[in-house]
Amino acid sequence: MTAVHPSEQPAGVSETIAAGRILPVVVLDDARDAAPLGAALTAGGLRSVEVTFRTDAAADAIRVMSEDPDLFVGAGTVLTPAQVDEAVAAGARFIVSPGFSPRVVAHCQQVGVPVFPGAATPTEIQMAIDAGLDTVKFFPAGQLGGTTMIKALAAPFRSVRFIPTGGVNTDNLRDYLSLPAVLAVGGTWMVAPSLLAEGRWDDVTTLTAAAVTAAREI
Template identity: 45%
Template sequence: MAGKSEKLLSILKLQPVVPVLIVDDAKSAVGLARALVAGGLRAIEITMRTPAALDAVKAVAEDVEGANVGAGTILNARDFDAAVKAGSTFIVSPGSTPGVLDAAKGSDVPLLPGAASASEVMALREAGFDVMKFFPAEQAGGAAFLKALSSPLAGTLFCPTGGISLKNARDYLSLPNVVCVGGSWVAPKEMVSAGDWAGITKLASEAFTLDK
């Protein structure tokens, strides 16, 4: 598990913000991913919330140089395996179940499992995970909650996601137990629909400098 944690951290540490994307049209995924990579955001999470999601992961994995594409909203072992076959370099789940954790243990592709309480963090640590998604971040207690966990649960690193924006991202990024944050603000739906890749690259560039 330690090797997979290192592999996951090498991806998450590429940038302070991991774009969390809902892709309605797989054809737009390549242009969108290229725009994000051009702005410095090379680790990209495509959520499995639309019929186009798996095709989008496959297209980005095959056609976007420099991108590390991951699949998010993975809810079961079947979806885990399908995302890996599509080319995902990391997997993200909103929580954890025995089925998802078993799939992760049997795969070389690292899992970023979700946790929203001290008990869930402890359970994941017992299962061998020390890098987790804190979700839904703002609704579950925000940066103040994560700061409170940093001492009793030292050695655990988080990627908070949910309700994070340009306005509050630095509150999280300043914490010692936060490696990066996840956010959708770098790829607004209207910009994606319009194919405004230059605008998205600008937003990505701003996000890339957040921890500077």
């Protein structure tokens, strides 16, 4: 299993993701698309990417993208400790899960890989705090109340940072990133399945660059 370097512990990972403010959430059906996709994202100005374990190509895609020194690759939709091991072995530097799994969180901490579990309720956020975490994925953000809900949750949990994902787009990007409690947003519009299936890497770069510019203006 790949060792996690000290500079890649949670604080450093959070800072890296926060620097771009946008975390592309990628679903790849073919690992051969990983290299051109990674190049398109970095050309657009993003360094971090989350490759989801929703397809059989995920581990290979992470392995390919991790070879790019300019790309900071994590694994998403991680549901089991076994997937944690598979992701880390492939080169993932952080783990994202859609919900809070004590087993997944504990295993990530045991192997030394940063984890951002999903949290949608005060109870789940409290569980994350009890586990020593200060950053959670808020998913699915749009269906859970979006910025209004994040504001409500951030009031009692002042030390927690959120990565809202699900329903985030160019129309509401400013609303999310304007909230002090939001570390970054997870987005799919610059890596939409149709763009990847058609190999429209120039469009991925254009959309990524536009998103980066918009984020920096906030």
